[in-house]
Amino acid sequence: MSIYLALPDARYKDSYLAGLREYHEEGRYLQDSVEEAEKDFSAYVEKEKGKAHGENLPAGFVPETRYWLIDGNECVGEIGIRHTLTEHLLKIGGHIGYSIRPSKRKQGYGKLILRLGLEKAKEMGFEKVLLTCDVTNEGSRKIIEGNGGVFENAIPNPGQPDKARFWIDVV
Numbered sequence: 001m002s003i004y005l006a007l008p009d010a011r012y013k014d015s016y017l018a019g020l021r022e023y024h025e026e027g028r029y030l031q032d033s034v035e036e037a038e039k040d041f042s043a044y045v046e047k048e049k050g051k052a053h054g055e056n057l058p059a060g061f062v063p064e065t066r067y068w069l070i071d072g073n074e075c076v077g078e079i080g081i082r083h084t085l086t087e088h089l090l091k092i093g094g095h096i097g098y099s100i101r102p103s104k105r106k107q108g109y110g111k112l113i114l115r116l117g118l119e120k121a122k123e124m125g126f127e128k129v130l131l132t133c134d135v136t137n138e139g140s141r142k143i144i145e146g147n148g149g150v151f152e153n154a155i156p157n158p159g160q161p162d163k164a165r166f167w168i169d170v171v
């Protein structure tokens with residue numbers, strides 16, 4: 001079965017919602033209500049896709065293209081590529097954020113989602129991208145370094161672990 005990044009699509013509703021429930025159990029993505037997504041999944045998908053065009057974004061957020069990692073016909077993870085950096089993203093958030101559904105972790109999907117995401121970033125015209133992770137996030141650090149991340153520094157993130165910052169050339 002093939003594994004690829006796809007734009008958000010209602011055909012992945014069941015696995016996406018199952019993943020969202022798992023994230024909620026671990027206290028992540030609580031801003032995305034499972035009930036609301038379940039009630040009108042097409043609207044949820046349109047909202048996710050609209051972020052690439054700067055739609056439905058909280059104040060101060062930049063446009064971000066979101067992709068879902070599909071294995072077979074199931075969504076196992078997601079990745080977002082921000083089109084530009086704000087001062088905050090330059091310090092803390094970076095260009096790219098990703099997550100793998102809790103029940104699908106430690107099977108190599110994390111490394112793969114970033115590799116495929118970097119291909120998309122190249123198509124989008126990036127020459128280099130900034131990746132960040134908490135200094136305590138061993139898995140994410142391995143994923144970034146395994147994809148060519150060059151450590152720049154670690155900077156304080158008040159109230160949270162320091163952020164490690166890496167650049168990856170995508171040319």
Ligand SMILES: CC(C)(COP(=O)(O)OP(=O)(O)OC[C@H]1O[C@@H](n2cnc3c(N)ncnc32)[C@H](O)[C@@H]1OP(=O)(O)O)[C@@H](O)C(=O)NCCC(=O)NCCS
Nearest residue numbers: 098099100105106107108109110111132133138139140142
């Ligand atoms: C971080 C995350 C994406 C890892 O996804 P994953 O699918 O488990 O990653 P992989 O299976 O590709 O593992 C990559 C490497 O990290 C290691 N790893 C994964 N999770 C780990 C953990 N919790 N602790 C220590 N090492 C870990 C793996 O063993 C593997 O090591 P290897 O290269 O030596 O084989 C996933 O845990 C996640 O979604 N976390 C929540 C969101 C998040 O932290 N996103 C990143 C923000 S910067």
